[in-house]
Amino acid sequence: MTTIRFVMVVVAIARGWPQSPPRPPKLPAPKPPAIQTLTPKVPFEWSKTQKKEFLNRVKTLKAGDNIYDVAKLLGPPYEVEQISGKGLNDEVRGTFTTYFMKKQEESENLASEQYISLTFGIDGRLECISTNIRKLSFGGLMTEQGIRFTDLEPLDEPSNSR
Numbered sequence: 001m002t003t004i005r006f007v008m009v010v011v012a013i014a015r016g017w018p019q020s021p022p023r024p025p026k027l028p029a030p031k032p033p034a035i036q037t038l039t040p041k042v043p044f045e046w047s048k049t050q051k052k053e054f055l056n057r058v059k060t061l062k063a064g065d066n067i068y069d070v071a072k073l074l075g076p077p078y079e080v081e082q083i084s085g086k087g088l089n090d091e092v093r094g095t096f097t098t099y100f101m102k103k104q105e106e107s108e109n110l111a112s113e114q115y116i117s118l119t120f121g122i123d124g125r126l127e128c129i130s131t132n133i134r135k136l137s138f139g140g141l142m143t144e145q146g147i148r149f150t151d152l153e154p155l156d157e158p159s160n161s162r
Contacts, residue, residue: 033067033068033080033095033120033124035067035068035071035076035077035080035097036071036076037076037077037078037079037080038075038076038077038078039078039079042103042104042105042106043103043104043105044100044102044103045101045102045103045114046101046102048153048155050101051101051114051155052155054074054075054099054101055136055155057073057074058074058116058129058138059138060073061073061118061126061129061138062126063125063126063127063128064125064126065125065126066124066125066126067095067097067120067124067125067126068124070097070118070120070126071097074099077097077098077099077118078098078099078100078103078115079097079098080095080096080097081095081096081097082094082095082096083095083096083119092122093121093122094119094120094121094122094127095119095120095124096117096118096119096120097117097118097120098115098116098117098118099115099116099117099118100113100114100115101114101115101116102114102115103115111132113132114131114132114133115131115132115133116129116130116131116133116136117129117130117131
């Protein structure tokens with residue numbers, strides 16, 4: 001019996017060892033959603049009334065809401081980015097949108113700014129909300145990992161802002 005196996009291996013090698021099936025071609029990365037952005041000149045800060053109205057709309061969001069419906073409800077975000085690994089060919093895992101209510105000159109110091117970010121899965125459905133505003137909560141959608149917090153002024157007082 002061992003001789004037969006040996007002969008079969010020799011024949012297989014002589015004919016060319018069976019090659020593994022070719023890998024399916026990598027699908028192209030999905031295009032980011034066509035969401036209009038609004039990028040006002042920095043520095044800027046929304047009025048207390050604008051912030052309060054915006055936060056009230058954010059509080060109505062639920063996990064699974066569609067990215068286009070969310071953009072319609074909240075208005076255009078400041079930025080829209082695809083979520084993927086650091087490698088050039090890494091798989092796209094979703095979309096990240098950011099709404100700034102207060103933005104300083106272009107810098108890495110987000111602690112002096114006020115923002116809310118929304119994370120959508122590859123299917124365009126809302127997965128989580130993150131913010132750098134202390135004591136702000138959005139139920140089960142909230143995530144607070146690695147964020148430097150800032151305070152939000154009381155929004156029920158009369159506004160002296162623009």
